Amino acid sequence: MANEYDVIVIGAGTGGYVAAIRAAQLGLKTAVVEKQKALGGTCLLWGCIPTKALLEHAHALKVVQHAKEWGVALPQGTIGLDMGQVHSRKDRIVGGLTKGVEFLFKKNKIDWIRGTARLTGNGSVDVFEGEKQVLRTRKEIIVATGSAPRGVPGIEIDRKRIITSDEAIHLREVPKTIVVMGSGAVGVEFASIFTRFGSDVTIVELLPRLVPVEDESVSAELEKSFRKQGITSHTGSKVTAAKVTDDGVDIEVQLADGTAKKMHVDYLLVATGRGPVTTGLNAEGVGLQLEKGYVKVDRQYKTNVPGISAIGDVITFGASGHPQLAHVSSAEGILAAERIAGQEGRPLNYDHVPGCTYCDPEIGSVGLTENEAKARGYDVRIGTFPFGVLGRAKMAGETDGFVKIVADKKYDEVLGVHMIGARSTELVAEATVALRLESTVEELIRTIHAHPTMAEAIGEAAHAAHGAAIHL
Ligand SMILES: Cc1cc2nc3c(=O)[nH]c(=O)nc-3n(C[C@H](O)[C@H](O)[C@H](O)COP(=O)(O)OP(=O)(O)OC[C@H]3O[C@@H](n4cnc5c(N)ncnc54)[C@H](O)[C@@H]3O)c2cc1C
Numbered sequence: 268m269a270n271e272y273d274v275i276v277i278g279a280g281t282g283g284y285v286a287a288i289r290a291a292q293l294g295l296k297t298a299v300v301e302k303q304k305a306l307g308g309t310c311l312l313w314g315c316i317p318t319k320a321l322l323e324h325a326h327a328l329k330v331v332q333h334a335k336e337w338g339v340a341l342p343q344g345t346i347g348l349d350m351g352q353v354h355s356r357k358d359r360i361v362g363g364l365t366k367g368v369e370f371l372f373k374k375n376k377i378d379w380i381r382g383t384a385r386l387t388g389n390g391s392v393d394v395f396e397g398e399k400q401v402l403r404t405r406k407e408i409i410v411a412t413g414s415a416p417r418g419v420p421g422i423e424i425d426r427k428r429i430i431t432s433d434e435a436i437h438l439r440e441v442p443k444t445i446v447v448m449g450s451g452a453v454g455v456e457f458a459s460i461f462t463r464f465g466s467d468v469t470i471v472e473l474l475p476r477l478v479p480v481e482d483e484s485v486s487a488e489l490e491k492s493f494r495k496q497g498i499t500s501h502t503g504s505k506v507t508a509a510k511v512t513d514d515g516v517d518i519e520v521q522l523a524d525g526t527a528k529k530m531h532v533d534y535l536l537v538a539t540g541r542g543p544v545t546t547g548l549n550a551e552g553v554g555l556q557l558e559k560g561y562v563k564v565d566r567q568y569k570t571n572v573p574g575i576s577a578i579g580d581v582i583t584f585g586a587s588g589h590p591q592l593a594h595v596s597s598a599e600g601i602l603a604a605e606r607i608a609g610q611e612g613r614p615l616n617y618d619h620v621p622g623c624t625y626c627d628p629e630i631g632s633v634g635l636t637e638n639e640a641k642a643r644g645y646d647v648r649i650g651t652f653p654f655g656v657l658g659r660a661k662m663a664g665e666t667d668g669f670v671k672i673v674a675d676k677k678y679d680e681v682l683g684v685h686m687i688g689a690r691s692t693e694l695v696a697e698a699t700v701a702l703r704l705e706s707t708v709e710e711l712i713r714t715i716h717a718h719p720t721m722a723e724a725i726g727e728a729a730h731a732a733h734g735a736a737i738h739l
Contacts, residue, residue, distance in 0.1 A: 659719040
């Protein structure tokens, strides 16, 4: 006999587990099928959490390396990293959070069905691990199977020397040399981690600038800061060959000027993006419409097959694409669960998704970049304010970067806020609320920003957008 549920969620990442909790809160009997030995998916096990834990270690090392500046006397000798301790602290954090999700499942009476799910049609799911189990849903199945690192043609990932982020987070040694291929969030975060840990880091980016989805000014500032830190960036360049040797990788890079560069490094980290996971799901077998492997959904996360929804990294809306972010997958999970429970929800505004990149210096952005706003026909007004002028930035010794506001001249509406500098990933929350509330620049000016804080830069950038920052 099949086990019956109102909702069956496939995948316990930040999309799936949050959808399950919301469904259970709304009184739906819910099961989650997850094939890993722990809950939490990419974010908790290989993504957001372990990388940011490593970045916090990198930051701690930076502070200690500058101890003299802070008047902190250290015993003689070189400052080193105990990688065993670094990884055990990181693993403790990950373990604590995955156990936390298990606790929430118990609290909300959600069944975790361990194994790999296969859609079989008519609301049924087979689960394989040990004996096959058959689950049936009375209402809906939510596919939340996420994504996995994607390679590039011609570069064979052996997971030992040519690695992805999945291996990089477990690397016990600090590489002497590493090439990072791709300068999206994952690439530049690992570049920051390894540089601070002591590696010689080179970034190779196909597009003309680092962090290509960010505002151009942010890319330029990051490149400048990375150069100061000793990171070499080859933009407009391409890794054309990579061959594993006894002690590393031989790499050939075609540089922007057309010349070829040969390098021998300890590791090549391929950080060129992630692709959808639908292996073993029988998606096509039950008639799900896929686009480049992604599950196609509408703005309510319904697929073309009645009774099957999909959320998170595995989905596409078609031409307009879809951001692969933990908070996006969770927001979608909540909306999907609420719709299944019969609630009416407003669709998400994907222009208001905050993006955080935790490299050093951090990047926080939300809304349209200057170029995007111009391309949409806005008469754009810009306000920029450097963090370096602020008392708080000086105290923290974190004076790099700025806040840039992109606004519409006609109605004064804030269209986008882009920042690079310490704590930008926290500061972006204010900008996100401003966009959500369709705030004007004037409202940001009249918002009182506490002193001394890094957030003062947002108020000052708003003043600058109206022609005059106070402290410049
Ligand atoms: C290095 C790195 C750093 C990142 N940092 C950030 C960050 O700082 N902030 C941010 O917002 N995002 C970050 N991300 C992205 C974020 O992790 C993803 O967007 C998010 O995890 C997507 O959630 P999801 O639920 O859609 O999928 P996933 O988290 O990928 O979860 C899918 C789950 O489904 C399971 N599954 C798949 N197929 C089956 C099956 N057939 N049966 C049973 N189970 C199955 C998988 O085992 C997995 O647990 C990062 C990603 C990486 C790789």
